[in-house]
Each structure stands twice: as structure tokens, then as C-alpha cells.
Amino acid sequence: MAHYKILGQDPYWMNFYGLMILTLIEVLAVGADLDSFAESVGTEEKVITLWILTIIAIPKFIMIAAIFMHLYGDEDSGILTMTALFPAFFIIIMVLFVGLTHPDAASSLPAWCRPGTYGL
Amino acid sequence: MRSRTKGAIAVLLVISAMLALPSAQSLPAGISGVQQSGCNCHGAVPSDSVVASIDGLPESYNYSETYNITVSFQGGPSQEGNVNQGGFHLWASQGSLGVNDATAQLYNENEVGHTEAGNDQVAWTLTWTAPATDTNVDFILHVNSVNGNADGAGGGTSGDMWNKLTITLGGPVEVLEAADPFVVLGVLIIVSATLLAFTLVFVFYRKDPEAFDWDNFAPWLADWLTSTDHKKIGTLYFIAGLFFLGVGGIMAMIIRIQLSVPGNDFLTQEQYNQFFTLHGTTMIFLAAMPMINGFANWMIPLQLGAADLALPRINAMSFWLQPFAALLIFTGVFSGHGADTGWTGYAPYVVSEGAHYGTTMWAAGQIMLVASSTLTGINFLTTMAVMRAPGMGWMQMPLFSWSVLIANVMLFLSIPAFGVGLIQVYLDRVIGTAFYDIAAGGDPLLWSHLFWYFGHPEVYVVIVPSFGIISEVIATSSRRSVFGYRSMVYALAGIGVVAFIVYGHHMFTSGMSPTLRFVTMLTTMLVAVPTGIKIFNWLMTMHGGSLVYRTHTLWALGFLITFTLGGISGMFFPSIAMDTHLHESYFVVAHFHYVLVGGTVFGFFAGIYYWWPKATGKMLSEKLGVLHFLTAFVSYNALFWPMHRLGVWGMTRRHHTYFVTTEEALGSLPMEAAGWNMFITVSGFIFFFSNFIMVFNMIVSSVRGEDAPDDPWGGWSFEWMTSSPPPNHTLYKLNDGSWGLPTLEDANEHIANEPGWLSSWFQRLMVTDQETGETGEASH
């Protein structure tokens, strides 16, 4: 249970309002015509939208975890936050090794992996 | 009571009905029923007065030779002055029949009968060409005899009688009917299960003969099925694990029979493929993992000074998922269509229609095992995090507990990848999703990645608990505290982290991203460092101690030898130019059996001899134990050591047979390979049977073993503080003589149990209270 207040108000309600506003922004970002802006920075509208969505997803994520899941403000929050963050390393490894690699022929081994590259 | 009896009888009836069902068989095809039941156009009952005969058949045939045979009969309805006449039908299971003249006609290769013109004869001449293979041939001849008219013209229809003759003909070599290896396996499994059941019932009967009747037996059985007590579930895990160790061993022996001589045909390719698949799956998931859980269930609460695990009912759930999963995994075997994918189940073969039906159930069973392991992980991590006795910080935990902690961290963070992969395979095979549909762009290596992301930590999961056992056993046997406790813990943790970043070495030749191959080549080399630390620490533990040779000590020393050898051979793989040759060869087979049998299983044996007195309250026989160690250790090394050489020679893994030659190009292995393979098979059988010495030892000990003291070996951890066996609801004998939960003292200078800098930082960041209250958002 939360023992603190946000801007002098109840944290759950404040968090709720915040989340609703952020989600609304997300939906609006998808609907908004960002074509001209995208062109001005030299990319597609989709990419801009995705960036906006990702950037908004981060605070949403933190807000839910910290306030609704009591990772902030309780007596046991410190150790539970550590517990929750414990898989981070393994998640990064999986995303890097499984999600972001692609099969390729052995002959396309990049130069930095080859003997002789470092004068050895 | 009455309804229970009825229920039991009903279950027995159902089981016997189920057993009876598969015995209904039909003969090979022919014209329906003729070869079996006779011509239905004639009388219903055969008659003895008609005597059929076939002349011209040899004692045993020669390949593909054609024989002239004469079919004839004598006797029949007797009426004076009449001649018996009639017809015939001949069926031969093999070879091909032929006709010489118009009195007989060919229905098909296997069947011949009389024609209209031949309907009034007593003998017909035919030919039969023997098959080109070595087999038994069955002939079934039906003849009928009618009361023909005396003049012989037109025949008669009265007094129709018929009879049947069956002849079995052997080939050039007398062959026994080849046994179906699945039947052999099935029978052995059923026999082992029955023996196991009898043994258990006998042992429990001997413990309490008076209470051995149904009124007591039913609740006793129900108690085992529903128990949430960590000791009972631990025992169940052990029974299941040892049983499947035996089943996997039987499969290994069948595989070894097949490989004992080159070009053997004891198993067909398909059967061999299923046997090695199930051998791997059984040994890893149904033998090694349950045994680990057995040790962990028994000893973790005892070592931590806790009353039980944190979540007892979840613990029961973890166990019960396993036998049902085993049933699913073996479903295919019972129908002869077991999974034939290898325990790695590489895509896209695993989702192709070429893989047997049993593969679906194999995946389904393993999904259940994943669920089981996840629950186990949650349970043990929670238990070890929260239920340590007062005074026992992380760095005062016994090393076995540490090893189980690390094993569970690895297992539980890696197994979701495997579970997701299996669900993908299951869905692909069942509802037709397209994860591994190549035409739709599916990537076969995705499965390999998900599998090995789990698979590599998994092989450490099965070895790490053995490290823990060995640490306990060597320290206790040397009467010392383990050397370098802290570096042991850091090495374990190091193995736990490294496990996740090295898995690519299983895929060096798989077409995986070359960058990742290079990265994992570097990281794989790192594995040697923490394992090296552990081995040297164990050796150093013995320094200045006074080693007592007991069976578990012997196993621990044996472990040091075999595991070191296995560790050294492992160092050959990250060297790419060697790996491209050794990959998928018997060198790999030798390596992982050295670490998984010489490491894991030897560790288990040490653990069994070490903790058996604690768990049962009875001592095991040292003589039998030493006999077990000597036979098993020697035959084990004879079994796996030569495989290294076979691998270097080019013997390929997962091939159902191999060929030897002195000529370079004809086959792939030199002549000596045949001899070594036979040697390996013989050693394998000795190793297999030597382990029954331990089983025998256990039975003898349960029935009439000496009573064990509370601390027979001189260990320090909490499990030795309770009685042997521990009381029903685990409690400990405290110093003041009362029973309760203990507190750990530390013989070292007081190490403050303060949180480290990282957790203090998190505490400050995330916790607001009156004292700090500094974090931005918060105000009171």
C-alpha cells in the first residue's frame, strides 16, 4: 500500500489519470497526420509514430510497475525492485542473440572477428 | 470399503480389457477369410476324413528357387462306387505361386485355386518360387471333397466335406522370428514397473506387517498421491527418477546391441531413431531432473533449517506433472510411432510430416515438464530466498543449497524459451500455425536458438547440483570445511551467468550468424575458469584433512577423475577448426556422457550413499557399495573412453549403423572400430547391471539395515541436526533438547548481515519513509 501522495493527491488516482492521458496521447499519435513532419526529418510516418509510442510506453511501464505494483514507496520496495530487474541481463541476452541475429553463411564472418585484424 | 473393492475390481477389469485389446490381430491380406476359415460355399465344419497334402516342398527353401508342387487330397464322403472329387485353395505367405495348366488359376501372387475345369480332380500341379529373403513361409491349403458321381462326369454336389492343412517352411538358415524391439522395450518397461511396484509394496510391508490390509492400504496410497510433504514428494521424485534411469538405460542397451557390430540390423533405422530420441529425453528430463528434485526436495528444507518448502502444494503439482508428461512422451512408443527427432528436435524436421505422430505427444509431454520445472523453480527460489534459518545469510548457506539455487535460477530463467519453442512446435503440428513453415518464411534456426538458449543452461542445471553434493561429500569425508567457500559460491554464480552466453557453440556449424559464432567461441572458452576453480578447490579441501574412505567418498573421488576428463575434452569444442570435424561425432557423445554420467550421475550416487541414512534411518552396506563403485567406475570408463577415438576416426552420432573398412573410401571407419564398438557394448552391459548392486543394497538396507545415527558422517549442516529419518513434520533437535526450528551460528568472526551497496541504493531510491523522504515525487 502506498504511504505517499503525488502532488498532495491520492497516488492511485493520480497514476490512473496519468496513464489515461498518456494512452490518449498514444492513440492520437497514431491518428495524427505526421507525414509532413516525417518528411522534414527524412523518414516515414510509421517510424515517427513508433518512436512516439515507444517513448510513451516507457513512462507508462514505470508508472504501472512503481505505483500499482508497489515497487515504489513500500518498506519492501527496494529488494522487490531488484528482484524484478534481475532478469534484465537474461532478457537482453535473449533479445540480442535470438531476436536480432540472422542466419548467414560462414564466409560472411565480419572482419573484426578474423585473425590478423588486430595485428596478432 | 465395499464400494472401494468394487472400484478396484472395475479398474482391474478395465486394465485387463485394455491389455487384451491389442492381441486381436489379422493375418496378412489375401482374399478375405479364405485362407483362414475355408471356402464358405461349402460346409461350415472341417472334416477329418479328408486328408490334404502338398508334395514337392523342400525342408527349407533356397533363395528364389522355383519348386514344382503337387496339391492333393484323399478321402471324403464315402459312398460305394463313387470317386471323391473336389477343389482346393492354396495361400502362401511369401514367394510367388504359379500354375502349370488350366486346372488351376492364379488369384494373385499368394493365392491359387481350382478352375471350372479343375473342379473334378484329386490332385493339381503348381509351381512356387521361393522368396529372396530369409524368412518363414506359411502355406495354408484348403481342399474340399464331394461325393462325385461314379461315372465321373459332371461331378456331384452331395456330401460336401472339406479340410485344411497348414505348413510352415523355413529358409536356408533356420531363423527365429525376429523380436520387435518395441515389444522388447515395452515388456521390459512393464516388467520393471511391476518389479518396482512389488519391491515398494514389499519394503513397506516389511516395515509394518500388521497394518498391511486394504483398510490401511487405501488411505496410505491416497496419502502418497496427495501428500504435500517435502520428504514424501522427494521420495516420489527418487522412485520416478530411478525408474526412468532404468528405462533410459534399457534403451541405451538396445542402442548398444545395435551398434555392437558394423552393419547390424537388430534395429531398423526408424526404431533406432526413436530409441536415441527417447533415450536422450528420458535421461535428461525424466531421470536426471527428477533425481535433482528428489535431492533438493529432501535436503533443501533440511539444510536451510526450514519446516517445508515455501509452497508445498505447488511442489506436489510439480511432481505430478511429471509422470503424466512421461506417459505422453512415451505414447508414441507404445504405438510404434514414437518421436524420432533427437532430443534436440531440430526444426523443420520436427514439424514435418516425415516425423512420426508421436512427435506431437513428445512436444506435449515436454510442455508439461516445462510447466513442472517452472513451478519447481519458483518454489525453490522462494524457499531459499525467504526460509533460511535465522543467522544463515546467503554466504552461510551450505554449498549444496547454493548449487540448487544456481541451478534453479538457470533453469527457471531459461526454460520459458524452451516452453515457447515447444508450444510453437505443438501449435505448428496441431493447429497448423507457421512458425517453422519454410515456404512461409519460417526460420529453422529460431528453434535451435530457443532450444539452446534453454539447452545449454539445462546441461549445467543437471551438473551443478552434483557439484554441490561433491562439495558436501568431499568436505565431510576429509573432515574439513570446504576450501574457498566464497570462491566456490562465486564460481557457481559465474557458471550460472556464463551458461546463458555460450549456447552458440552448439550451433557452430548450423548456419547461425557468424558474428555470434565468433562471440560464443570466445565466451565458451570462459567456462573453463569457474569449473577449474571448483576442481582445484575440491582438491585443496583434501589437503591437511584426514580422508575416510566410504562409498560416497569413492564416488566423489571418481567424480573428480571423470568430470575433469569430461571438462578437458569440452575444451576441444570452442576451437573452430577442430569443432567442424568433431561436431556431431562420437567425440561429442563421449564428452557429454563423461560430464553427464561421470559428473551428474556419479554425483547422484555419491549423494544417495551420503544421505540415504538420513532419509531412511538405515545404513547401506559398505561392502556392496564398494563393489558397486568398482564395477561401475571401471565399466563406465571402458564404456565411454573409447568413444573419443571413434569420434576422431569419423564415427557419426545418430547413425543407426556404421561400416568399417581398411579401404579409405569404401566406408568411414578403420577395422579396429568394430572391435572397440563390441568392447563398448560389453562394458555398457556391465555398467548397466552393476547399478543394480545399488538397488539391491537399497532393498537390503530398507528391510534389515542397521539403524543410522543422526550424524553418521560428521557433517555440520542442519540436516544432521534432526533425527534419522526426520519426523513427519520436519523439526530439529535443538541444543536445549527440545524440538524446533534452529538458528545458525557462525564460527567465523561476525560478518555483518547488512545489505550490499546495490540493495541499499535501491532501498534509498524506491522506499520513502520518515527518515529519508528525499525522493522527488513524494511528500507526506
Next chain:
Amino acid sequence: MSRPVAEDLPATLMRGVSPEHTETTMSVMTPIFAGLWEHYIFWSLIVGGFAFGWLFHHSFWFTSKDGEKLPNVDEIKIGVFPKHNDDMRLEVAWTVLPFLLIVWLTYYSWGPLDAMWTSADGGIHGYECEEGQSSNNSIDSSGIISSDCYHVIEITGQQWFWSFDCLELGTSICDTGTETMEVYGSVPVLSLKKGETYLATMTSIDVTHAPWFQHLGTKEDTLPGQQTTLWLPISESMSEESMVLCAEYCGDAHSVMAAKLIAHN
């Protein structure tokens, strides 16, 4: 399919037994492999000798009989975490020394990496040969083969046989065919010229396979829907005939999915 009967085997397989053939058993070890192998065996013997010597010594030196009254060095007592028995210098020593050893072994294994996975664009095998150009490859003292250029061929795996395609190469450089072998039945044959270097681009029709060119010491999976490559440098010292076996489990007839590699002059 007629199965080989156990009794017949010696007759079939003993064919060609003669004393001069007995040394061929080691021909699966390429010079690169043999070099690495010997180096690794050397270090294995040192590490193993050290560990086993230590184990042997301690298991006989520091022993006692069960029941003997012995000094309790570390004051072990039930329910008390025993005194630490450690020595920082030793522990650091056997962290650092193995680490140095593996750094050396990594470095040592790194060199031959290019022999397996060199680049197709100006690696040790140069670029693809012009029409009529020869690879003219040469082998150095450590067994690594380098060439002026290479030829491209295609290998396709299928349940359960190999298909080789020489593409536009002339039959003097690359040829394919089939041959009946006593134990494997009819197998495809790939005939390559000594002194030439080939880059096989490989794919699969159905499931994963992997050709293991036994006397070249190389293998690589063939993946359906994807392309992988494998270097086949045929040196002058290459044995005339060698086997290609499937090393990635691919279903029922996996073990008889064989082919033959002929190195001709």
C-alpha cells in the same frame, strides 16, 4: 532394400586388407586438425597430469581410518557454519592461470579460423576464378591452404540424398556422377580436381542436413530456404576418395545419406 546380414560382413568389408593400408586410419585428421589436436593434447596432459597427480597424492597421503580420533582442524560442529578454510593467493592463482591458458588457447585456435570461414571476397582464397583460371592452391606448414582464386559449386540436401551441381565448371575441374558402393548402395559422387579450391553454396529442399566432408574435416548445415557456404580446398595431398556423410539428423534414412568425394589430378 536388402539389408546387410551380419555374417556376410567380414566378406564384404575385409575387401582390400593389405598391410600398406593400415596407416590410413588417421587420414580423417587434416593437418590443421592434427596440429590443433596435438597442441590441445599437450595442454590437456599438463592440466590432467597436475590435477590427477594432486588427487592421487592427496587421496593416499591425507587419509585415516573410520572411527579414528582425529583433530578437528576446522572445529566442525553441527549447526555452526564452520571456519573458513581459504587462501586468497591460491584461489587467485587458479583463477588467473587457467584464464591465461584459455586466452592462449583462444589465440591459438583463432589462427585457423580463416581456413574454415574465410571471406569469399579477397580472403585467403581470393576471388572467384575467371574462366580457365586455376586456383593453384598451396598448403603451408600449419596446414592452412591458400589459393589464387576459387570455383563455385552447389550442394543441395534432400531426404535422403545429396545433389551436387558443378554449374558452369568444365568436367576436368568438377564432375558429378553416381557410383554403387557395397554398403551404401548407389551414392552420388563429386569429383574435384587436386590443387583447386571450391566454395560450395548450399541449400536444402526439405529439412536441415549437413555434409561432413570427412577428409577435409569440415561440415556445415544446409538449411531449407536459406543459403550457407562451405570451403572445399582440395590440396595435392588430399586422399583420392573420401566419404561425405550427413551430420545433421534428418529423419529415417539419415545414416545412409552418403556421398563420395573423389580428388582427381
Next chain:
Amino acid sequence: MSDGEHHPSAWGPHDWSHGAPHNSWSPFILSMGVAIFLFSLGAAYEWGEFQGWGSLPLIFVGLGVISFSLLVWWRQDMSFGMHGEVFEPKSTGTPFQNIDIRKVAMWMFLMSEMMVFTSLFSTYMRYRLGIPNCKTVFHSGEWVEGTAVTCFEPAGHLIASSWFHIAPGAINTFALIISSFTIVQALRYAKKKDIDEDVRRRKVTRYLGTTWFLAILFLTLKMIEWFLGFPLPEFLHEFNHGDSEIKSLYAEGYLINADSYEHKAFDTDYIEKHPEDYSIPEESALYAMMEAGTHPGGKMMANIQVSATTFYVTTGTHGAHVLGGIIGLTYMTLKAAKGGYTPDNAVSIEYFGLYWHFVDLVWVLVFPFFYLY
């Protein structure tokens, strides 16, 4: 062999004053049910083809056995805290000292859940990045009318094409966030000591019921979006490419067996109306081909099985978690209605809430990556 000690029935309610362990039949039965279910499902279908009615009844037997075991489980737990008996052991070991054991266990469980969704996301990333995007292929013009090309068609291409396609997903996003909030409110009122018992009971039931309702709403909208579709009033048609309904993904042909799915540039109608202003980018190869009259354009056939598979299985796994939540919420709402939650055992709501918030968190990632992008 009962040693005369206290032994509650393995079927019946637990006696919480006694603490753990108690015998229970449900692990055994639940395992059996799962095995029956997986077996019969695997026998009823092969590669998506129905194999006959034989094993279909067995699927329901399996589900029945699973439900039965869950009922046994609940029967044992329903009494928890109802009569003032609470068994809530606390952690003794540092660093979790004095935290409820169940709370730690729930976090451990969430750790493995994180890895489950990471695996699914890794699968998605690998395919999304490894298979050429349908739109890119379309614009490249390197395809033949009538022949399917293998490419990746993100569901977002369909869903984000109109306001009404996105509506179910967007409403679901709000539904989950609101439900996260309501369950936290339920916890707050269950913990409040200074209110009347009856008020507490009503408040907790209401908030849990709302959560339950929102979860049901979530799955209903998911069904609409996947299979059912939704008719639109006429004045909204022009905002929906002139379509009279929100087509379900099923109706659009976005299916796991779609090997000849018709890729649409969503502006094809627009192109027809304004032939002078293709929405196909002018710099694309297709534009040039269409200008030159060499490519008919407009209708590209695609094999999108992998894209549909990743979409359905990932969002489906999330949906399955919501379904699991609904089962839990049903039980909790019923218990709350009986006045089963008091400040003593309110933590049960918190621990379920952790799971529920986690499901919400996953949605926060699933929604942009699978629905919008």
C-alpha cells in the same frame, strides 16, 4: 498410515489454523487433466486439419477434469481468512526479511513470465526483421500478379489503417488500465480498517466485479477484432474506407494459413479516384512501373502465414493470461461477495493484482508493436 495426527481431508477445506502442509488431490487431478487435454487436442487436429470426432469428446473430458481439480483447489482455499484464520508465513532470511512468502513467490513467477514474453518478442523480432516487409516488396514492384510472394505483413498494416479497425484494440488498452486501477482500489478498500464491514464488502465486490467485467470486455473485443467484426452506422462509413463494418481480421483473410493473402495498399480506392496522385510513393519502383504502364499494380498476393502466426500466438498468449485472470477474478469476486476479504487477508488481492498489472504491462508493449506498428 495416519499417525493419529490432525489430517484434514485431501478434498475438503483447509484448516488454516494448522498451517501447511495439507494433503490435496488437486495436483494429481490437474496434471491428469492437462495430459488428457494435450493428448486429445493433438489427436484431434494435425497441421490444422480436423482428424475426426473420435478424440473430440476427450478434449472436453480433459477440460472437465482440469475444472474439477480447480474446484477442489478453490474449495480448499475458500476458507482462507473467512473465519479469521490466516496462514501467511513471513520470510525469515535476508534480504526478504518480513516480506510475505507468497509475495516473493509471485515476483519469482513474474520473472519467468517475463522470459516467456521475451521469447515471444524475440521470435517476432527475428521474423519482423528477417522477412521482407510486404509494403516494401509491394513498392519494389518485384512481384507477379497472381503469384504469392513470401513477405511479412504486420497486423498493424491492417489495424492501423482506419480508426475503426483500431477501436477494439484502443478500447482494450483503456480497459486494461482501468482494470489495473480498479483492482488496486479493491485492495485499498479491503485493507481499510476504519470502515464498516458491510461497506468494505460492497466496495471490494464492486471493484473486483468491475475488474472482472473489464477483463470480459477485453476478451469480447478481442473476439470482435479477430473473428466477429462489427457493423457501423452509415454516417461513419466514409471514415472507414467506405466499408459498412469493421471487418474482423478473419474476414480480411489475415489468417495463419493465408498463403495467398491479398496485400492492399490501403489507399487503393483513393488511387482509383485520384489516378493523378498515387499514394504509392513517387520514388518507388512500382510507381515508375505503373507510370510506364508495365505493371498493373494494386493487387499483390502474399504468403503471410508467419506474420499472422506471430500476431495470433503472441496476442493469444496475452489473451490466455487475461483468461487466467478472469478465472481468478471470478473466484475472488465470489469470495468478496461473501465478505471473504478483510484487512487480514487483503494481501491476496495484492498478489493477484501483481499478476494482473503484469498482464497490463505486457499489453503496453504488445499494443504498439503488434497493433500500431
